[in-house]
Amino acid sequence: MQISVYGDTLCAQVTATALAQTGHSVHWFVMTSADHGRLLNGDPLFSEQGLDRLFSEQFSAGRLLPCLYDVTSVMDCGVMFLALAPNSESLASVILATQLGDSCELVVNQTVGPVGVAERLRSGLRDMGSDAVLVALPDLIQEGNAYLTFTRPESMLLGCEDGEGEVLMRELLRPFNRRKDVVHVMSLREAEFSKLAISGILATRISYMNDMASLSEFLGVDIDVVRVAMGADPRIGESYLYPGCGFGGPGLSSNVLALVDVLHEKAAEPGLLEEVLRTNERQKEVLFRKFWQYYQGNVAGKRVAIWGVAFKPGTPRVENAPALKLIEALWAQGVEVAVHDPKALPDLAVWAQGRKGSLTLCDTPYDAAKEADALMLVTEWKPYWSPDWQRLKGEMRHPLMLDGRNIYDPVFVRAQGLAYQGIGRA
CATH class of the missing domain: 1.10.1040.10 (N-(1-d-carboxylethyl)-l-norvaline Dehydrogenase; domain 2)
Structure with a gap:
């Protein structure tokens, strides 16, 4: 089947890749020429375990074709997926008004927004005189494990009225719905809510x-x-x-x-x-408060190492990440900050541009720990779970471990000669 996917989100990339892998011909429309160029070079917009390789395979096989919105000629398609950034109702309406072909039978809205968006988009289709059915398939993927949570889901929310579109939608989802029926059918509003x-x-x-x-x-x-x-x-x-x-x-x-x-x-x-x-x-600053109390407020000029700034393991993104508020609290008290993260340092560098504060981006966890007065574990990436404790102790100026995810054994860490504090642990 010919399918068009619109959006520059992780949901769009996962949807386009998964549908292409199951044999559909997918045109993925992105919003900027920069993103389009990246995709044409075979570089996915989002890097996640397994997803990069699958994207490259589908792109090389010709089943997944990157397109530039408002520039690339619209292809006739039977199904259109809208997987836009949250709260993009106006853009979704424009896409429907300008990109919808006569052959389109089904529009699938995956974009997260206020309750009622899907109904308004459906009304827009009717005003245009289109016979296409609109359904809601809210994005439930979990970043860091996005492909598996789409292709082997525990639950899928399908909003469709009077059974319209359900048969075709179930056929599209059939490869991902074999172990048990995980599709919960409800109204458009109920799916969004x-x-x-x-x-x-x-x-x-x-x-x-x-x-x-x-x-x-x-x-x-x-x-x-x-x-x-x-x-x-x-x-x-x-x-x-x-x-x-x-x-x-x-x-x-x-x-x-x-x-x-x-x-x-x-x-x-x-x-x-x-x-x-x-x-x-408040909780985003809990490690700062522990650091402040440990040094009785005498923190100016000290150096803190942070392991992990991505908002969760498996992703390079730092939007609303706890580490950002923590870094700002440390900067406000004149503390130097050194950071390591397996994937998120480029995003952190962009966030830090124009902000005042000492920030060092480090190639290894131990580089970040050099001469540190405290080490704060913020994002529980697997490479941080079993460090060389004696090397770590030797690198640090003062061996204080502040474990923001409770991944370490307090008794063991203290036995290695480090001071340890976790979250809710004696």
Whole structure:
């Protein structure tokens, strides 16, 4: 089938690659000539394990053709996917008005936005006199493991009215829906709201655990023991119970903010979700507060190493990452910052342009630790899990480990001669 995918998002890249891999002819339209040039050179926009190779394979095979929006001639297609940046309703409307061909049977909106966008886009199609059916397939991929969460999903939300488009949509999703039926069919609004509600409950679990971690420090309780006990209760489960130094990224935070905005618009009391966001913003500075208390406020001129600045492992992106607020707090107190991250240093360099503060980007974790008065583990990349502790201790000026993700054993680390503090651990 001829398919067009519009967008320069990770969702667009995953959708285009996955559909091409299953035999469809996919034209992927991106918004800028720079992105188009990268794709024509065989370089994907987003680098994730396995996804780079699959993109290159489909591009080389000719099943995935990069196109430039508003320049490349529109190809006749049977299905159009809109996988634009969040809150791009106006752009989606323009694309439908200018790019939709007579042969298009189905428009699939994957773009995350306020509840009601899909209905408005559908009304726009009807006003144009188009017979194409519009369905909603909200983006549920998890960055860092995006391809697997699309091709082997635990759940897919499909918004379609009166069964319109469901048969064709199920056929498109059939290669990814074989183990069990993971497609949940509902109305357009219900699909959009379900996406936001899922993000809200996940964020709430994280912030709740961070509150419990803060309390456990006062009570002399190890939050990790409590976490395991909570996860063993089948009413609760294990997911998203890890305390840490806050969540970030372009998805979870913006989705919770979208829910809060809707609550404000409807004159409801948004107390819980607003508190979730406030808790998360406070938590982004928890390692700075521990550092400040350890040195009793005498931190000016000291040097801090940070391991990991991406908002989660597996991605090079730093949008809303906890490390950014942490770095700004350190800079405000005259602290020098040295950073290592396996993938995110280029994005961090762009973010740091024009900002005041000492920042050194390091090639190795041990380069970052040289002469450091503290090491802060912020993003739990696998290469950080088992360092050479004696080498690390030798590199640092003062061997203080501040573990923002509780990935280390406190007893073991202290036995190596380092001072250790985690989140909610004695």
